[in-house]
Amino acid sequence: xxxxSKYKPKGINPDNISYVLSGFRKVAxxxxxxxxxxxxxxxxxxxxxxxxxxxxxxxVLIAAMNMCETLAxxxxxxxxxxxxxxxxxxxxxxxxxxxxxxxxxxxGPEMSIVKQMMELHDRQLEECTVAQMEKALDVVxxxxxxxxxxxxxxxxxx
Numbered sequence: 001x002x003x004x005s006k007y008k009p010k011g012i013n014p015d016n017i018s019y020v021l022s023g024f025r026k027v028a029x030x031x032x033x034x035x036x037x038x039x040x041x042x043x044x045x046x047x048x049x050x051x052x053x054x055x056x057x058x059x060v061l062i063a064a065m066n067m068c069e070t071l072a073x074x075x076x077x078x079x080x081x082x083x084x085x086x087x088x089x090x091x092x093x094x095x096x097x098x099x100x101x102x103x104x105x106x107x108g109p110e111m112s113i114v115k116q117m118m119e120l121h122d123r124q125l126e127e128c129t130v131a132q133m134e135k136a137l138d139v140v141x142x143x144x145x146x147x148x149x150x151x152x153x154x155x156x157x158x
Contacts, residue, residue: 026125027125027133028128038122038125041061044056044057044064048094048106051105053094053104053105055099061091063140065088065114066088068120069081069084071121071124076132093110
């Protein structure tokens with residue numbers, strides 16, 4: 001039996017100039033990717049704020065806060081790092097409560113910090129180019145792949 005080759009042909013980009021120029025565009029101005037991303041993030045937050053949150057909504061918030069942190073490390077909103085970490089902890093606490101059998105509902109202070117960080121994330125997306133967003137997505141994916149992400153565990157019954 002012959003060994004399978006690991007070779008996979010590289011994809012062909014038919015229009016290299018458009019690809020390069022798209023890297024300079026701002027994410028929030030793109031009609032499909034940018035606007036859809038902003039809408040998805042805000043609809044997930046609204047569903048959770050109204051008490052109708054699900055695992056999918058929490059996953060969207062987690063992804064938004066991770067991206068917010070990564071973009072801050074890349075230079076977009078560096079002075080907000082402490083608040084971003086607080087917002088990530090608030091979403092983590094929300095997820096813990098949710099998988100423990102309770103509803104996905106924020107406490108008052110958690111709600112205010114997450115709303116504030118969602119506004120920061122919107123500003124980051126307005127300033128962020130497509131190339132920066134792709135790089136940030138790669139950083140987040142690598143972080144998760146290496147197992148460095150915090151795993152959400154159910155709260156222990158007291």
